[in-house]
Amino acid sequence: MRNAHTVEQVRAAEAERFAVLPPGALMQRAVFGLVAYVVRRLGRVHGARIVILAGSGDNGGDALWAGARLAARGARVDAIATGTTHPQATAALLAAGGHRQIVATSAGPDEPTLRALLERADLVLDGLLGIGGRGGLRPAHARLAALAPPRRTVAVDLPSGVDADTGAVAGDAIRASATITFGTYKRGLWLMPGAAHTGPVELVDIGLTLPEPDLRALDDADVRAALPVPHETASKYRRGVLGLVAGSDDYPGAAVLAVGGALRGGAGYLRVVSVGRADPASGRIHGRAGDHVRAAHPEAVVTDIAPGDRAALLAAGRVQAWAIGPGLAGDTSATGASLDALLGEDVPLVVDAGALDPLADLLAADRTRLHRRVAPVLVTPHEGEFARLVGRVLGWDAAKAADELAADRLATVRRVAAETGAVILLKGARTLVVEPSGTAWVNTTGSPWLGTAGSGDVLTGLIGSLAAAGLPVAFAGAVGAHLHGRAAERAGVHGCLPLAASDLPRLLAATVTDLLTDPAR
Numbered sequence: 001m002r003n004a005h006t007v008e009q010v011r012a013a014e015a016e017r018f019a020v021l022p023p024g025a026l027m028q029r030a031v032f033g034l035v036a037y038v039v040r041r042l043g044r045v046h047g048a049r050i051v052i053l054a055g056s057g058d059n060g061g062d063a064l065w066a067g068a069r070l071a072a073r074g075a076r077v078d079a080i081a082t083g084t085t086h087p088q089a090t091a092a093l094l095a096a097g098g099h100r101q102i103v104a105t106s107a108g109p110d111e112p113t114l115r116a117l118l119e120r121a122d123l124v125l126d127g128l129l130g131i132g133g134r135g136g137l138r139p140a141h142a143r144l145a146a147l148a149p150p151r152r153t154v155a156v157d158l159p160s161g162v163d164a165d166t167g168a169v170a171g172d173a174i175r176a177s178a179t180i181t182f183g184t185y186k187r188g189l190w191l192m193p194g195a196a197h198t199g200p201v202e203l204v205d206i207g208l209t210l211p212e213p214d215l216r217a218l219d220d221a222d223v224r225a226a227l228p229v230p231h232e233t234a235s236k237y238r239r240g241v242l243g244l245v246a247g248s249d250d251y252p253g254a255a256v257l258a259v260g261g262a263l264r265g266g267a268g269y270l271r272v273v274s275v276g277r278a279d280p281a282s283g284r285i286h287g288r289a290g291d292h293v294r295a296a297h298p299e300a301v302v303t304d305i306a307p308g309d310r311a312a313l314l315a316a317g318r319v320q321a322w323a324i325g326p327g328l329a330g331d332t333s334a335t336g337a338s339l340d341a342l343l344g345e346d347v348p349l350v351v352d353a354g355a356l357d358p359l360a361d362l363l364a365a366d367r368t369r370l371h372r373r374v375a376p377v378l379v380t381p382h383e384g385e386f387a388r389l390v391g392r393v394l395g396w397d398a399a400k401a402a403d404e405l406a407a408d409r410l411a412t413v414r415r416v417a418a419e420t421g422a423v424i425l426l427k428g429a430r431t432l433v434v435e436p437s438g439t440a441w442v443n444t445t446g447s448p449w450l451g452t453a454g455s456g457d458v459l460t461g462l463i464g465s466l467a468a469a470g471l472p473v474a475f476a477g478a479v480g481a482h483l484h485g486r487a488a489e490r491a492g493v494h495g496c497l498p499l500a501a502s503d504l505p506r507l508l509a510a511t512v513t514d515l516l517t518d519p520a521r
């Protein structure tokens with residue numbers, strides 16, 4: 001598990017260490033980790049050309065101290081400063097044979113010199129701004145950020161211009177090929193758009209004592225440990241039964257995809273309820289979605305119900321979790337009736353796609369509904385569905401929803417989770433899962449190829465299945481998003497691009513197999 005903390009939490013933890021450690025000790029730990037990375041990356045330090053971009057604060061200090069250490073090992077180190085720089089670190093750099101110039105003065109490098117320096121650099125260390133940055137970069141900083149070569153730039157603590165807490169980027173910001181961060185992950189390294197600026201992020205432990213994290217990210221090891229594995233005495237029922245309400249005459253494929261995901265989540269038994277209509281000849285209820293699911297997945301037990309038939313829905317049988325929504329279209333009042341029935345059952349419930357608007361209507365009529373329910377409800381909107389949800393339940397217009405998400409995505413989802421009582425899984429690049437209590441996960445796996453119709457349906461089935469198999473539903477959301485993302489990454493490695501949603505169940509099976517058969521398990 002990787003943990004991220006807010007700037008405020010980091011500052012408090014640093015202050016506590018400052019009180020007991022000699023001056024500069026924390027910075028030297030950070031510098032040691034940074035230099036170790038540079039040495040590993042370059043292989044040979046002697047003769048390497050390093051350019052340091054140095055701001056006025058301790059972030060510049062880290063980079064300059066690293067420059068001093070590298071210069072002492074024979075690197076050619078040029079520091080380009082935006083103004084004043086950390087005094088001791090600057091002195092150390094100059095004493096070790098490094099050079100420093102300031103861009104903002106007339107004696108500073110002109111544009112061609114600056115470009116030439118950056119073009120020739122084997123590595124550029126971005127020490128313009130760390131956690132002390134506020135707002136968009138000032139002009140001198142922004143100019144350097146725009147000129148730094150992304151493939152050869154390493155961000156110190158975080159890419160300058162990325163807001164450490166929100167991941168917001170206003171104007172130019174450093175684009176790095178790697179980020180070496182100190183003490184703990186910063187939330188902005190994981191949240192878009194900042195996350196697109198970091199490259200792989202490495203954490204250097206500097207010995208901070210940290211409080212509960214503000215945001216968590218799962219690793220493969222966490223997911224491997226969480227995967228439901230049948231016990232010796234397992235049976236299909238003991239492994240968990242998922243009830244999945246999915247598919248309609250208009251969208252039968254969504255049910256097939258959701259079942260495909262559910263079959264890879266660990267539940268032992270899948271009851272699918274598909275919405276059909278009365279056959280005029282026989283009077284029996286029959287739906288196209290049910291037929292498609294039976295044909296594609298003979299292992300699923302399918303019941304066709306008439307729209308909104310609560311009794312028939314619940315008569316489908318006992319389950320350990322319900323999921324509702326993929327491919328439900330048409331009569332929203334019928335979906336609302338089904339949802340109302342499921343909300344009355346005391347098992348975890350996943351609500352997606354066609355069931356999200358009906359849920360919003362139920363919550364608009366009774367805001368305390370989910371707060372009163374004992375078993376949690378996980379909703380899985382994408383950004384458009386989220387905007388409709390907050391529109392109907394909280395009265396936000398579309399512009400407000402977009403503005404709030406852009407300003408602070410995590411805080412916005414946290415607020416909506418607290419107000420609605422729902423666990424919210426907000427899909428997109430860097431999916432968030434947030435409980436009403438505020439506990440939050442961000443998903444760091446995945447690829448833009450997942451942005452394909454139907455991939456969300458697979459995710460819903462997968463999460464429902466993980467919940468039926470016994471994972472707490474919010475954690476099931478985080479685990480499901482991680483697996484879903486890994487499956488998509490795998491598509492790139494195994495020649496399965498462009499990714500189609502119907503490839504995902506097979507890729508999920510391979511992903512789970514790899515995790516379960518890893519010798520480290």
Ligand SMILES: NC(=O)C1=CN([C@@H]2O[C@H](COP(=O)(O)OP(=O)(O)OC[C@H]3O[C@@H](n4cnc5c(N)ncnc54)[C@H](OP(=O)(O)O)[C@@H]3O)[C@@H](O)[C@H]2O)[C@@H](O)CC1
Binds near residue numbers: 026056060133138182
């Ligand atoms: N503390 C520790 O124990 C350890 C800390 N460590 C390191 O210290 C870093 C934090 O250092 P920090 O606090 O000095 O802040 P930092 O980000 O370098 O500079 C802030 C200064 O920049 C300016 N400025 C602000 N906004 C701006 C903008 N938009 N555009 C342009 N300029 C802007 C503003 O200065 P001003 O010009 O207003 O005087 C402000 O004061 C941290 O990220 C990590 O790398 C590690 O060594 C581990 C131990």
Ligand SMILES: Nc1ncnc2c1ncn2[C@@H]1O[C@H](COP(=O)(O)OP(=O)(O)O)[C@@H](O)[C@H]1O
Binds near residue numbers: 428431448449452458
């Ligand atoms: N740029 C992206 N990077 C990573 N994942 C993405 C990206 N765009 C979309 N996704 C993922 O793809 C899935 C799309 O789901 P959704 O929009 O509900 O599709 P559908 O409704 O067609 O099934 C989500 O899991 C989302 O997180």
Ligand SMILES: [K+]
Binds near residue numbers: 059127130157160
């Ligand atoms: K930086």
